[in-house]
Amino acid sequence: MDVKQLATEIEEYVINIRRDLHRNPEVSMEEKRTIKVVTDELEKLNITYEVIPSGGVIGFIEGENPGKSIILRSDLDALPMKEAPRNLKQEKVVVSKKNDAAHLCGHDGHTAMLLGAAKILVNHKDQIKGKIILAFEQGEENGKGIYRMLKRLVEIGADGVWGIHLKNDIPAGKISVDPGSRMAGVFPFDVIIRGKSGHGSRPDLANSPIACFSDFYNDLQAARVRSLNPFQPITFSVGSIHAGSSANVIPDELQFSGTARFLHEDQGEAARRVFTRLLDEACHKNNCNYEFIQEPAPIHLFVNNEETCANIAAEAIERILGEETLTHYPAWMASEPFGFYQRYFPGVFAFVGIQNEKKGIGAEHHNAHFDIDEAVLKLGVAATVQYAIDFLNYEKEIDYGKETRDVTTLFHDLNFAIYDPEDK
Incomplete structure (x- = not known):
């Protein structure tokens, strides 16, 4: 499988999805249209899925050969902000149609990349050893979607997890999968x-x-x-x-x-x-x-890339995209619910650079002028696909401190608010 070529072939598909989501953003826990876009695409690809109320969407791709399983995660929500029509230099390619919601953190790109990766993986099931679990999480920005999503994924079970975050201050075309601390x-x-x-x-x-x-x-x-x-x-x-x-x-x-x-x-x-x-x-x-x-109660929600998984990711990216694609990046002092996934499943949270001074792209996340260099989306797709394949093919045990508490207990112990409308 020439993953880089396959990602290039579906680049237009990924960009079109990203632009559609960008024009029609929905804030945390209101992602009805966004979920419909995701489920419509999964149906077109004949990928089975389940909708998790107040959690998101989980899709399943079964490889034709038995093996491990891996979760590939993205987030769905936009921010309650008004978007500026220009980035740091010029008019944006696409702008939100709403005055009170906008994708100014990159989640539209994350969702589009995961759908692109799903398209490649499902069309090459014969080369997959194990199972791919697609996780499209609601409410990342306010943390309200992670509880029910994580509870279901822990019930399903998996051997690893992968996620991507586009990053405004990493040059476009560079990817960081450093081991250790990634987010705070x-x-x-x-x-x-x-x-x-x-x-x-x-x-x-x-x-x-x-x-x-x-x-x-x-x-x-x-x-x-x-x-x-x-x-x-x-x-x-x-x-x-x-x-x-x-x-x-x-x-x-x-x-x-x-x-x-x-x-x-x-x-x-x-x-x-x-x-x-x-x-x-x-x-x-x-x-x-x-x-x-x-009250100031610390939430120890750290994103830490497991070393073996980070090495698998680095080798995968180097092989298909070239050694020059890899870059080192210090921990980002923002916070992310992805840290919850990594307590139960070893894995990697990758930073994909989008900074492009010529195009005026590089404004900080959650800034009205934030923009994405869409040329990097195919790289995120390729990295996701290759990591998934290589992780599933990795036969050695990965020794890590798996969380033993159930999800509800963990949330209580970490002072993290549980959002579950069905919990009376």
């Missing part, structure tokens, strides 16, 4: 600071929650140097602040929310303790108090 754990926080309101002419008679937050925020930024292990990466960011409505009135409360990201469990736990201590100290200093709307 997280603790979200949402806090109300309460003080005492007053007139702007007499701030001495008020207890300003804004001044309190300012002290806390500055101390939090300094904590990375003063209080936390400098050899373990961590980021803090506040994305939302609301306080007051009049220029000459000191408000009585302020609400802020954000996240911390980290790559080590002990760093996440230390950060939680530091966060609470600094908030206590700032409130005491400013005669304020606080309430957690969402």
Whole structure:
């Protein structure tokens, strides 16, 4: 099977699907049309599937020879954002038709690539040793689709997993499948600071929650140097602040929310303790108090590429796309539910570069100017197909720390919210 050639032959198919999904984006847990696109394509390819309510779609390709099984995963949802018609340099090839939803993270490309890989694999079942499980996950952005999807996949069982994320700051045509840490754990926080309101002419008679937050925020930024292990990466960011409505009135409360990201469990736990201590100290200093709307509880949801699987992936990509395609990339401090899959199934999360300065492509994910170099989609398809074949043909045991807890217990233990509308 000439996987590179086969991926080139279906390039137009993949691009057309990506553009259709891009024009018609649907936000997390509202992906009805997107699921219909996926299931229609699976039916055309004679691939059996099941729809997981509030989870996504799972498809099955049975090889003609017995063997292991592998999950190939993509995500379906868009962001609740308005898209800019231009990227960093020029008009985009395709733009969302909606004002309140847009694919500005690459999930349209992920879904299109997985359907392209499915098209190749199902047409070459005679060369597949084992079973391919296609997982199209709902609600990746808000984490609401992973619970029911993962529960079903654990019931089905598999020997490995593969996923792709397009990456804005990796040059187009390059792919990273480095072993080890790939994406971060997280603790979200949402806090109300309460003080005492007053007139702007007499701030001495008020207890300003804004001044309190300012002290806390500055101390939090300094904590990375003063209080936390400098050899373990961590980021803090506040994305939302609301306080007051009049220029000459000191408000009585302020609400802020954000996240911390980290790559080590002990760093996440230390950060939680530091966060609470600094908030206590700032409130005491400013005669304020606080309430957690969402307490900073670390979610140790790390994406870690298993070393043997990463080596299989690197060898597969080098063989079909050339050694120059491989690139090294440090861990991305964003977070991804793919880490849940890797607790039960050893595997790889690949970063596929889309940055192309000539085309104006390279804006950050979740940015209105985000765009994709569609020329790389066929490379993602080829890498997916070849990895699946090579993994299924790999006969040695892969020794990894498989999760022993059931999915519900794991979610509770990791402080991850369970979304299950059928759970009364």
